Amino acid sequence: MSTDRTVITLCGSLRFRDAFERLAADLTLAGHEVLVPTLLPAGAEPDAEERARLGEAHLRRIESADEVLVVDVGGYVGDSTRREVEHARSRGIRVRFLEPPTEGDLVDG
Template identity: 40%
Template sequence: MSLPLTPEEHLAVAKDQLCLPPIVAICGSTRFMTEMAEADLRETEDGRIVVKPGCDLKSPHALWADPAEAEELKVQLDALHRAKIRLADEVLVVGDYIGDSTRAEIAYARSLDKPVRFTHPEVDPGA
């Protein structure tokens, strides 16, 4: 008798049944938003579905003008990005700098056995 499927296995089966293209989650410091947009273009052209950060809390915006609301939003966005990583088939880390948040995202992806690529392989904390 076989063991029941894990949630990740159910997701993989569903993506296969739906014939979805590979999904890549772009990670990196929001200082690289321009580079992330370029990576999004390249990955999309290569036939991949792309998920990436949608907000740059370092750029002024009314949604996070209040510091308390900004901190609460950061927690929500971090959880949302972990969900994007979980959904993805692989992760692409953009930029030549790895901060604490990106380092945690890389560790999370690797804990899920997701392949992790780097635009700048020399910054790989696991290398």
């Protein structure tokens, strides 16, 4: 077994939970290590402190990655995802988007 693998952190709105789960499985089966945001049970509503802890944990996942894949179904990129993309880029981590970029998207450039 090769020890050479790519660590990919998925970022995006958790309203696309199905896409996260599908991508995580597909990428893992392709031989990558995949890091995903914490997926809370349906209906769970974290308070402000819990949201902050979840956000910090995800930033650490981004810092551990070789690249970030933005799960931007339909081109949707919210404020939290924009911050995560900026965080990745500030650390020199490659950022890719699931959907083809359109004018105004946060694309590498």
